[in-house]
Amino acid sequence: xxxxxxxxxxxxxxxxxxxxxxxxxxxxxxxxxxxxxxxxxxxxxxxxxxxxxxxxxxxxxxxxxxxxxxxxxxxxxxxxxxxxxxxxxxxxxxxxxxxxxxxxxxxxxxxxxxxxxxxxxxxxxxxxxxxxxxxxxxxxxxxxxxxxxxxxxxxxxxxxxxxxxxx
Numbered sequence: 001x002x003x004x005x006x007x008x009x010x011x012x013x014x015x016x017x018x019x020x021x022x023x024x025x026x027x028x029x030x031x032x033x034x035x036x037x038x039x040x041x042x043x044x045x046x047x048x049x050x051x052x053x054x055x056x057x058x059x060x061x062x063x064x065x066x067x068x069x070x071x072x073x074x075x076x077x078x079x080x081x082x083x084x085x086x087x088x089x090x091x092x093x094x095x096x097x098x099x100x101x102x103x104x105x106x107x108x109x110x111x112x113x114x115x116x117x118x119x120x121x122x123x124x125x126x127x128x129x130x131x132x133x134x135x136x137x138x139x140x141x142x143x144x145x146x147x148x149x150x151x152x153x154x155x156x157x158x159x160x161x162x163x164x165x166x167x
Contacts, residue, residue, distance in 0.1 A: 087133075090126040099132055 049061040051069075059065070075082050091099065096116075097107040111118045111125055116135045118125045 085129060087130050089129040091129055091132065093125050093127070096127040096132055099129075100136060 050058040051061045051065065052058045072082050072084075093107055093111070094104050097104040100107065102110075107116075108125070110116055111127070116127060117131045118127045120126075
């Protein structure tokens with residue numbers, strides 16, 4: 001499996017205001033596709049749904065592709081930017097730090113302590129996007145477990161008198 005530079009095969013998509021209404025329509029059209037797709041593929045005369053873009057070869061619209069397009073359309077329709085990169089993309093330490101929302105020196109410390117695998121290319125460290133995602137998921141799970149542990153010893157009735165909490 002080869003790794004790619006983040007600059008070569010990744011892209012950030014920013015929605016413009018005119019396209020947001022069309023993206024909402026796409027979201028509605030794709031939202032029921034998974035159920036429809038499974039029932040349609042069971043038929044003997046099933047036509048293969050394709051995604052056609054001018055100047056490019058048509059591709060089959062699989063449930064995985066429909067899910068990806070639906071996710072992108074939902075985020076763009078909310079005015080959010082979407083970053084698309086292959087899972088085997090290698091990130092610089094600055095890109096990796098930005099991904100995790102930490103400073104670059106903090107990320108380098110995490111790399112050197114063995115929290116996240118990396119490789120050195122000359123003097124530079126490179127981190128696989130897949131390893132970074134795995135670390136972020138593990139960190140999120142650990143944080144949720146810590147919060148659950150903290151909350152387990154609390155009495156919910158103690159918060160009844162707190163004016164900041166409304167019922």
